[in-house]
Amino acid sequence: MTSLLPTSGSAPTLEMVAALAGVSRSTVSRVVNASPKVTPEVVEIVNAAIVTLGYVPNRAARTLASRKTDSIALVIPENTAKFFADPFFASVIQGAAMFLSKTDYTLTLLIASETDAQKTQRYLRGGNVDGALVLSHHSDDRSYVELGQNFPIVFGGRPMSQGGRNFVVDVDNVAAAATAVQCLIDHGKTNIATIAGPQDMAAGLDRLEGWRTTLETAGLPATLFEAADFTPAGGASAMKRLLDRGERFDGLFAASAQMASGALGVLREHGLAVPGDVGVTTIDNDYYAKNANPPLTTVDQPSMQQGAKMAEVLVRMIDGEDVDTLTIMPTHLIERASV
Amino acid sequence: MTSLLPTSGSAPTLEMVAALAGVSRSTVSRVVNASPKVTPEVVEIVNAAIVTLGYVPNRAARTLASRKTDSIALVIPENTAKFFADPFFASVIQGAAMFLSKTDYTLTLLIASETDAQKTQRYLRGGNVDGALVLSHHSDDRSYVELGQNFPIVFGGRPMSQGGRNFVVDVDNVAAAATAVQCLIDHGKTNIATIAGPQDMAAGLDRLEGWRTTLETAGLPATLFEAADFTPAGGASAMKRLLDRGERFDGLFAASAQMASGALGVLREHGLAVPGDVGVTTIDNDYYAKNANPPLTTVDQPSMQQGAKMAEVLVRMIDGEDVDTLTIMPTHLIERASV
């Protein structure tokens, strides 16, 4: 049982470095910030002093004086469990982290469940970060959209709330769904059902629309659909509801690979073969798509690149550059054994 | 499209609140920090001003003045890919986040190998956080051990480096391994091999020791082992090496469920039935253990609780309370079909 002293108040300051080096604080500051206009000899002396003292700049003081935090937040409006279950988040973060490691920004993850939405907002407004990446999904994203009007925010996926000018990096969900559905049609399927995503998310709505318009264009019926929450469990129960309807279908477009994998289990239980009885296509080239039985034909959504792009756009916004309000990432079909 | 902030563009300051409320800055500060000695009427007036202005305290200024950041870091000394592949990290973070949401600390994730080690150290030393949780593993953790001598750090798992006093929240890996091996013995297995974890990690070493001593105590041979890196792929190749030796064994203790799942595939390829030909036990009650074929008998390591405990210990350290230098989390056996 022992207690530890709070960080002993003896952290070396810039002033101490200046004294030891025999120069002014400004000069030390310039050296620390790699200003080009300092004589090499002085730089050397100052650096020596920094080393002997073990000096590390105080971040709070720096931020207060410069109005820059050098860090940005990645906001995930989901609970922790869902955050870790969904490979999409992992990829986006990886992409963002990868891009930022080339800069000197730090990434702070904010897993913002509905309960502490307030806490998150205060965090962003309190000057903790220079900007934020928001993986927006649900219709309650209005507060972020508002915040985005006078604070640098880049949305991953189109926010549901209207109003103002938003910066978005997205995939064309309508087109992605259309590709997946067209693949089913190309394989001769004529009765194509869908398990749609949540209808309070843009991705959910857009993918449903892509399914509908593609079928209508092909002169095929577009009536069989059930919505779920993008999870395997949700996909499974939607599949059951679809089967309970008793209508026949030979194709299924699931709006996410996680839902598709849930649906596959139910199909199997009901003695329906894939792709024999029902052809299946989906979106997301993740673990679930690759390891499903059979492996799923899917539309690859480049989440890692999306994360990197989001970070890039945000950093450029912070630096005051002009950036496009909308960046669309390309998608492409990956054919496997499910259709 | 309504904006929340005054049109001035810059965020409202404490001073502006004071002016609007007709009190001094000190009083506003007291209200913001819930000081008990402010008249209720004044509190009300100030709060009204805060609301109309949409005031949020500036974190940097606060930190600079108070020497408190109200945030702590969770350092993960692995690359991003491994971070997301290992459910252990997910659980620990979830536990820590859960505990911290009850406090007003914010959690900042530092995936340490993304940035170089130097960058992380500077981050911690630069006053960005009040303390850190370090999921220490490899033998290169000396710098954290050193930093821990005068900065609040709680290690998840015993660090490899010696020296000084460290605060650790761990499971008894020797005992956990012993439990898993004993289970094999209890099922009549007499030739028990092991796939050990990395020998530069405490968990790797301790689990190997638990295997060895348990066998020796039982008067059984303890010679068949191969080390791997805790991943499925590593487990698979260690399994191959084990088989290549040509020695017979009827039991296998894999030091992690991920390695066990990799080993299972190799066993199957070689026509060895589990548990018929080889009984298998492991450690970690995660996705890999539950979804293996057959499901794995394993020792449950309560990672979520460990994360919560780590956060709790750290917060108490920061608050200057006395805490134990070592906290051991309980483990327990979960019997499934693999033995």
Added chain:
DNA sequence: TTGAAAGCGCTAACAA
């Protein structure tokens, strides 16, 4: 219970 005043450690004009 409240206010005045002195910094916290740094950056950034402006001078020199």
Added chain:
DNA sequence: TTGTTAGCGCTTTCAA
């Protein structure tokens, strides 16, 4: 190229 001088927005003695 270097130093001087103000702050950045807040907390915190110390008086009143």
